[in-house]
Amino acid sequence: AAFANRINNSLRKISPFCHTGESVEFRDLADPHLAAVLLKTFLRELAEPLLTFELYDAVIENHSLPAKQKVGHAAELVSNQLPDDNYDLLNYIVHFLSEVAENASKNKMTAVNLGIVFGPNLIWSRQQASLTVMKPINCFAQLLISDYAQIFLR
Numbered sequence: 001a002a003f004a005n006r007i008n009n010s011l012r013k014i015s016p017f018c019h020t021g022e023s024v025e026f027r028d029l030a031d032p033h034l035a036a037v038l039l040k041t042f043l044r045e046l047a048e049p050l051l052t053f054e055l056y057d058a059v060i061e062n063h064s065l066p067a068k069q070k071v072g073h074a075a076e077l078v079s080n081q082l083p084d085d086n087y088d089l090l091n092y093i094v095h096f097l098s099e100v101a102e103n104a105s106k107n108k109m110t111a112v113n114l115g116i117v118f119g120p121n122l123i124w125s126r127q128q129a130s131l132t133v134m135k136p137i138n139c140f141a142q143l144l145i146s147d148y149a150q151i152f153l154r
Helices: 002-019 034-044 056-062 067-081 084-102 111-122 131-146
Strands: none
Touching: 034 111, 056 067, 056 131, 067 084, 067 131, 084 111, 084 131, 111 131
């Protein structure tokens, strides 16, 4: 509870700056989690998920594909079916997350952990989703991160 209160207080302090496009010096805030919370909040507050409602079923289906087909299927979805603006932003975010994962020995944020944290913020259903879809969503996000160079081809 103390952690959540601290994050919420920090978010209230910096949100006005973020909404007006002003820069925020995160080092002054002394909370390494704040940037991730801001990114997750931004993604979750989008009217439509970054991976779009239209790709929801295909993202879920990716989980049941044979392992050898998952990366190619993900590349096809991302490169050929996402709107350009969505692709550009997703590419930027996933590239950053792949760099975070490369430093997992220092920060404990593996592609698996990042997939769990960011997956539900990259795609969600128009309807109430069951918890059974969380694993496919998290695994798809993990795949984007761990296989970044093979998926983002544009």
